[in-house]
Amino acid sequence: MQSELRRPTVSFSRVVGWMSVCFLIxxxxxxxxxxxxxxxxxxxPGSEWSLRHYEVLVGEGGWLSxxxxxxxxxxxxxxxxxxxxxxxxxxxWRLNNGVTRNLRLFLLLPMIVPPIVHAVAFxxxxxxxxxxxxxxxxxxxxxxxxxxxxxLSVSASLINLxxxxxxxxxxxxxxxxETLWLIILPQVRPGIIAGAIFAFVTSWDEIIVAIFITSRExxxxxxxxxxxxxxxxxxxxxxxxxxxxxxxxxxxxxKDRYEKARNIKIGAS
Amino acid sequence: MxxxxxxxxxxKAYGGFFALDDxxxxxxAGEFMTLLGxxxxxKTTMLMSIAGFVExxxxxxxLDGKEITHLPPEKRNFGVVFxxxxxxxxxxxxxxxFYPLRVRGVPKAEADAKIRSMLEIVQLDxxxxxxxxxxxxxxxxxxxxxxxxxxxxxLLLLDEPLSALDRALRKDLQRELKDLHERLxxxxxxxxxxxxxxxxxxxxxAILRDGRxxxxxxxxxxxxxxxxxxxxxxxxxxxxxxxxxVGCDDRFVTYAVGDHRFRLDRDGVRSxxxxxxxxxxxxxxxxHSSEEAAPDNRMAGRIKGVSYFGQLYEAxxxxxxxxxxxxxxxxxxPAPRAGETVWVGWKTNVGVAxxxxxxxxxxxxx
Numbered sequence: 001m002q003s004e005l006r007r008p009t010v011s012f013s014r015v016v017g018w019m020s021v022c023f024l025i026x027x028x029x030x031x032x033x034x035x036x037x038x039x040x041x042x043x044x045p046g047s048e049w050s051l052r053h054y055e056v057l058v059g060e061g062g063w064l065s066x067x068x069x070x071x072x073x074x075x076x077x078x079x080x081x082x083x084x085x086x087x088x089x090x091x092x093w094r095l096n097n098g099v100t101r102n103l104r105l106f107l108l109l110p111m112i113v114p115p116i117v118h119a120v121a122f123x124x125x126x127x128x129x130x131x132x133x134x135x136x137x138x139x140x141x142x143x144x145x146x147x148x149x150x151x152l153s154v155s156a157s158l159i160n161l162x163x164x165x166x167x168x169x170x171x172x173x174x175x176x177x178e179t180l181w182l183i184i185l186p187q188v189r190p191g192i193i194a195g196a197i198f199a200f201v202t203s204w205d206e207i208i209v210a211i212f213i214t215s216r217e218x219x220x221x222x223x224x225x226x227x228x229x230x231x232x233x234x235x236x237x238x239x240x241x242x243x244x245x246x247x248x249x250x251x252x253x254x255k256d257r258y259e260k261a262r263n264i265k266i267g268a269s
Numbered sequence: 270m271x272x273x274x275x276x277x278x279x280x281k282a283y284g285g286f287f288a289l290d291d292x293x294x295x296x297x298a299g300e301f302m303t304l305l306g307x308x309x310x311x312k313t314t315m316l317m318s319i320a321g322f323v324e325x326x327x328x329x330x331x332l333d334g335k336e337i338t339h340l341p342p343e344k345r346n347f348g349v350v351f352x353x354x355x356x357x358x359x360x361x362x363x364x365x366x367f368y369p370l371r372v373r374g375v376p377k378a379e380a381d382a383k384i385r386s387m388l389e390i391v392q393l394d395x396x397x398x399x400x401x402x403x404x405x406x407x408x409x410x411x412x413x414x415x416x417x418x419x420x421x422x423x424l425l426l427l428d429e430p431l432s433a434l435d436r437a438l439r440k441d442l443q444r445e446l447k448d449l450h451e452r453l454x455x456x457x458x459x460x461x462x463x464x465x466x467x468x469x470x471x472x473x474x475a476i477l478r479d480g481r482x483x484x485x486x487x488x489x490x491x492x493x494x495x496x497x498x499x500x501x502x503x504x505x506x507x508x509x510x511x512x513x514x515v516g517c518d519d520r521f522v523t524y525a526v527g528d529h530r531f532r533l534d535r536d537g538v539r540s541x542x543x544x545x546x547x548x549x550x551x552x553x554x555x556x557h558s559s560e561e562a563a564p565d566n567r568m569a570g571r572i573k574g575v576s577y578f579g580q581l582y583e584a585x586x587x588x589x590x591x592x593x594x595x596x597x598x599x600x601x602x603p604a605p606r607a608g609e610t611v612w613v614g615w616k617t618n619v620g621v622a623x624x625x626x627x628x629x630x631x632x633x634x635x
Contacts, residue, residue, distance in 0.1 A: 162353070162355060164351045164352075164353065164355035165355050165357060167320075167322055167342070167349070167351065167355065168349065168351055168355035168356075168357070169357075169368070170321075170322075170341070170342040170343045171320055171321075171322075171342050171343070171345075171347065171348070171349040171417075172343075172348075172349075172368055172369035172372065172416065172417075172420070173343050173346065173369050173372045173373055173420065174343055174368070174369075174372040175343055175372075178372050182368070182371075182372075183357055186359045187358070187359060
């Protein structure tokens with residue numbers, strides 16, 4: 001259907017559109033050739049190509065264990081933020097009184113407070129609580145930082161939810177808990193998925209707090225990249241970047257295919 | 270018939286405003302009860318307090334004598350058909366109807382049989398695997414009904430279930446609902462602002478106004494003997510003659526509109542002092558070409574305009590005594606023509622005398 005609508009004209013808006021796309025994507029793609037350089041530092045590959053920096057990623061340099069650490073922390077933080085944030089958003093949607101409105105402002109604070117303030121504050125607090133350089137220590141901070149994203153995205157989904165669905169469910173004999181699981185959560189699934197992705201990425205990307213409150217026991221990927229750049233501008237970082245870009249692209253293609261398949265299924269039935 | 274649902278002095282206050290103000294009513298088991306009123310009259314608040322979503326500020330609600338005022342909705346076992354249907358969009362028709370059985374833990378085989386027979390009753394068995402958004406408005410309405418009935422609720426509450434549908438479909442579904450009510454024998458409590466719907470479907474109608482029950486009775490009673498100007502105005506069309514009571518003997522009460530006098534049967538009206546209004550329904554008035562042909566109660570006038578409605582004519586007759594009168598005329602007699610001079614007549618047993626005068630224009634014409 002799309003190809004029928006497409007007209008082969010060169011318009012001003014088209015040119016601007018493509019220029020914007022290039023502006024966004026080209027700088028990112030620069031890491032791809034750089035990752036194939038045979039040299040020991042960040043450089044253009046020239047005529048010779050090499051996979052040595054990809055070998056380093058899977059080798060003994062600690063990259064794999066950092067990926068593992070980041071996965072553990074980001075997954076746990078996302079799950080925690082998702083559980084708390086979703087429940088809060090639903091509660092706020094149901095009650096919407098002065099208390100929940102103020103609580104909501106409070107929950108959104110981590111987006112406003114500068115990360116360095118968090119970092120310093122948690123450094124002090126975790127030192128007292130003996131949580132420095134531990135998984136729970138970092139997971140707690142990251143889930144707190146991810147919480148606003150979950151609350152915002154789930155709340156956005158709830159805005160379009162007909163409050164009568166909840167009443168209908170109760171009138172049909174379902175308890176509040178059954179209503180939450182069987183009706184409300186399935187309805188806000190897009191918001192929950194978006195919130196989960198945001199939460200995961202928030203933790204996956206986070207470096208400032210990680211630098212302050214972790215050292216050797218917990219060594220996340222952003223921190224290792226940071227250290228890598230700091231020490232010797234290691235092209236392994238470019239290789240890692242290329243892998244990330246590839247994974248993201250694959251993810252988008254899979255999502256696209258899945259949605260198309262689903263639309264066809266619904267349209268055909 | 271035994272009592273099914275009872276309201277005893279129920280009040281619901283929102284701040285200083287009473288959405289329900291001292292409402293008492295007994296609804297009999299198996300009855301089709303309609304709550305009729307303009308928006309803001311409290312009819313939906315009343316329905317939602319039966320369903321359990323609105324907790325009364327005072328008073329009590331009982332089901333078969335059992336107190337349910339503070340029982341949460343999921344414990345009440347009442348079916349509710351919501352305005353806009355509130356079908357679960359992520360579930361198919363079958364899953365929507367299954368939902369109340371699922372949360373009750375009904376075994377699969379039993380549930381399947383119930384779902385199948387319910388979908389047959391509402392004629393949706395061929396659409397069981399569709400999602401709500403793939404259905405038309407009328408079909409969605411039937412799913413909502415099936416879902417609210419499948420667990421054999423003690424009451425079925427319907428909140429303006431037909432208001433979103435077009436007129437022809439509404440007529441069909443009115444008949445289907447009435448059939449369903451007779452077949453299942455469940456008590457129906459039906460909220461609407463559509464007077465025609467209320468008259469054609471209900472066993473009894475409660476007219477609500479400002480959180481109070483203005484009048485309660487069978488459709489014929491309400492239509493023939495409105496208890497207030499509001500009720501007369503809200504249900505059907507009415508002519509109001511501004512009158513005074515000037516005499517009373519064994520058989521008749523005599524009224525005057527200006528200098529013009531007429532009589533109504535004494536056993537049909539209340540004796541009233543001061544400003545009163547005589548309610549005359551348009552279809553109870555007759556048109557006559559000469560004074561001799563008209564009944565004793567009559568008034569001279571001139572036809573200002575005529576509308577044709579297929580099954581009847583409606584003529585507006587300008588009278589010197591009482592202003593404009595709306596008169597319905599059947600198709601059997603000669604067609605009324607604008608500009609004609611006529612006599613408007615009515616029998617002594619058709620008028621209702623009410624205290625007061627209507628305020629301004631007839632606000633409640635629907």
